[in-house]
Structures are given as C-alpha cells and as structure tokens.
Amino acid sequence: MTLYLQDRSTGPNATVVPITGIPGQLWSSSNFGTVLCSDNPITEGLDEHSAQIGRAPVISDDPITESIDKNSAEIARGQGIYVTSSLDGANTLVLLSIVFTNREYNGSTLEIQGRSIQLASVREVSVISGTGKFRFARGYATFETVYLDTSIGYSVIRCNVTALHY
Incomplete structure (x- = not known):
C-alpha cells in the first residue's frame, strides 16, 4: 500500500509543530529532545489533491492522500x-x-513504531499492530521525502506499507 503524507510546518494550517525541547535551544527536528506534534493527511497518490485515506502525526495530524498532489483525495490521517x-x-x-x-478501510488503523534515521533517503x-481491517498487522513501512519546499514549510512523504494481517 502506498500513501502520501502532506506535511505543513508553517502557517495557520500547520499539521506539525514542535511542542517541547531543551530550554534555551532551538526546538527543531535536528535537536535532541525536541518533541513535535503533527496532523498530516495520508493520500493514495503522490499528488497532494489525491484521495485522503488516513492521517499521520511530530505530534502530528497530517492529511494522508492517494497521490502526491495536495488536492488529491484524503484517505487517512497520520496522527x-x-x-x-x-x-x-x-x-x-x-x-x-x-x-x-x-472507503473500505474507514475506521481501521495501522500502528507504526520505531527508529527513523532522519537524513536517510x-x-x-x-x-506493529492495527485495528479493523488491519487487526494483528505486522510488517514494515518505508518513508521517503518526495517533495520538499523549505521556503513554505511544505513536504510530501511517500509511505510504502508492507504488512500481514487477518
């Protein structure tokens, strides 16, 4: 399954924000101890306008769409x-x-947990788990930044999920 997390770190519609860090230091994803919050949509395609199938979270709540296009249908949220x-x-x-x-996965979840090497391509x-259509899910997910515009704080992350479930 391929999903696209639409990630915004600036502006009034930001889906990921730092919420804590080491006092007196910049709170950023490259500084030890920083905790981020996000709510990013998960989409079926690379286009940010593709269908959203879920949402994915830094604390996060990212729209997840069916394509890279930010206007593609939202199919999930990444929380x-x-x-x-x-x-x-x-x-x-x-x-x-x-x-x-x-659609067919509405209300179901996939749970992802582990160490991510930030600068790896x-x-x-x-x-590690799932609910609904993904009960007892086990497998792995890969994440790849396929679009990045630091000037506006926007990125698209392709997530490929390989999982076994009942």
Whole structure:
C-alpha cells in the first residue's frame, strides 16, 4: 500500500509543530529532545489533491492522500509523535497511527513504531499492530521525502506499507 503524507510546518494550517525541547535551544527536528506534534493527511497518490485515506502525526495530524498532489483525495490521517531521540539529532523515534477515513478501510488503523534515521533517503520503521481491517498487522513501512519546499514549510512523504494481517 502506498500513501502520501502532506506535511505543513508553517502557517495557520500547520499539521506539525514542535511542542517541547531543551530550554534555551532551538526546538527543531535536528535537536535532541525536541518533541513535535503533527496532523498530516495520508493520500493514495503522490499528488497532494489525491484521495485522503488516513492521517499521520511530530505530534502530528497530517492529511494522508492517494497521490502526491495536495488536492488529491484524503484517505487517512497520520496522527502521532516524533521525538528527536539521539544526541546528534540524527535519529527520531516514530509513534504513528494511520487512521483511515475513506472507503473500505474507514475506521481501521495501522500502528507504526520505531527508529527513523532522519537524513536517510529511505527510512524503515516497524508496523506493529492495527485495528479493523488491519487487526494483528505486522510488517514494515518505508518513508521517503518526495517533495520538499523549505521556503513554505511544505513536504510530501511517500509511505510504502508492507504488512500481514487477518
């Protein structure tokens, strides 16, 4: 299954924001101890306008769409927490629920947890569980940043999920 997390870190519609960090230091994804919050949509395609099938969270709640186009249909939300967990800022602990919001998977979830190497071109994290259509899910998910515009705080992350479930 391929999903696209639409990630906005600036503006009134930000889906991911830092919520805590080390006092006196910049709170960013590259600084140890920073906890981010997000709500990003998960989409079926690369286009941000493709269908959203869920949402994915830094604390996050990202729309997840069916394509990279930000206007593609939302199929999920990515809701979770990302914690910069290494002193050098290179690794993140990912706790993510993909909450499906459309069609055949509506109300089902996939639970993702593990260490993500921030600067790797492809990051792999475990699928540890699920609900609804994804009960007892086990597997892995890869994340790849396919679009990044730092000037407006916008990125699209392709998530490929491989999981076995009942």
